Amino acid sequence: MLFVLCLVPALLVVADAYGIGGTLGANPIEEIQDRFGNWGLRFILIALAVTPLRQLTGRNWLLRFRRMLGLFAFFYVLMHFLAWLLLDQGLLTSAIAGEEFDWSVITEDIFERPFITIGFAALLILVALAATSTAGQRRRLGRYWQKLHNGVYLAAVLGVWHYWWQVKKDFSEPLVYALVLAVLLGYRVWHHRLQTRVGSARNSRAGLPQNH
């Protein structure tokens, strides 16, 4: 059920491309790329909201959805990247026309346009996280798994930064994402502090040595 709901933004892109119920507007390629980019960022933030929600409400079943939400984040960011590569940069058009594609334009953009560089870095992180998201990988990687998956924080920061950097002047939308991310990260710092304080208080009561 939730799975289908998460697919709605992608289905809307397809429907609008065929003029069913809506359209992609005057610049369809940019619209597709922007919609996928926005949903990628939203799903990163939604996935990051699971743990705080679970802790604050005590609804542990929420945790069941975290992996799927994270994979949807990866899916939308990947579609965003593919929209850029295949449609915006025209790889698909060249391929269909049987023309040689100039890859130097791609590498140049990725390495010389900082906002794309950090977006690409964020994508690579998400690739690594998605590839190691299965239960088997989790068991295999043991405690490294958690370390690796803390990379989602970095990906989120890079994602917001990437959005911020490509805006021409009106920062209100990336600002909203930045604030939500700040709350989600701030909560973790606060929660962590609380835990260590409670933990150390318990430890000292029990007469155990404190380790910081």
Next chain:
Amino acid sequence: MLIRKPADIRSSDITPKEVFLRRRELLQAGLMAGGLALGGPAMAAILPPGRRAKLVDVAAGKFSTDETVNSYTDITTYNNYYEFGTGKSDPFENAQEFEPMPWTVKVAGHCEKTGIFDLEDFIRPYALEERIYRLRCVEAWSMVIPWVGVPLADIVRQYRPLSNAKYVVFETLLDPERMPGQRSRALHWPYVEGLTIAEAVNPLSLLAVGVYGEVLPNQNGAPMRLVVPWKYGFKSIKGIVSMTFSETRPRTTWERAAPHEYGFYANVNPEVDHPRWSQARERRIGSSVGGLQGILGAAKQETLMFNGYGEHVAHLYEGLDLRRNF
């Protein structure tokens, strides 16, 4: 039943607002064309919805491209006009209520004839021309637009600039009540743009009052805007309320917002990239409901130096380092 005295009845009660506004618009069209060709409230009702009054006596102008013209919908729903919001569809959505008429233009600075002029008097002495120009946005997209307007050179000469006038400076209306985008500080208001005198009297420079043979829609800069097709779109200032002849170079709005990204000249130049993106290519705008096939039709194309108008304007910049004077 409540019977109102005649004094209570506003004219908007008698004429539905829609029809009333449209009649004003027809009047606007007639005044601009130098004579009222269409008339009467009955005519207003037959304007197709979403379209504007037809301009009459429009001659085919010079410099028109024969490239495929963008659709009316593309031209009027995909705009950068921060006075009505920063999203591409915001101007279309937020400018519908805007009523440009009556409108005056203030002419000031180093010229013989200064004053405040009704738009009709400002525009009317000249024959309207249609010019089909390419428009290249600094954001790397482009359109082909059939403007209707008068050559800026004719208007500039009319006010007889003095020898110390080196620049022509334009300002957009400042009215946060009517232009909701001005309530946010996305840019420094009012919007200011300028040209050198030589650029202003170049035959390509146009003051547009219409598009597609019709009165300019609000989201495209009604009632009057500049069109300088060899420069990035942000130079073509909309909703112009003043024209000032200045000895010094104005601090233009985008230059002020980000001086390392947007310069005073802002000539279309595929060799000088925006610090954050390439200007070598551009996407020709075109909506499509043809699925993947339609989307793939909108491939990128090479951007041309001076947007392809080099033969008319390149001489203006001889000896100027265009890399530094971007």
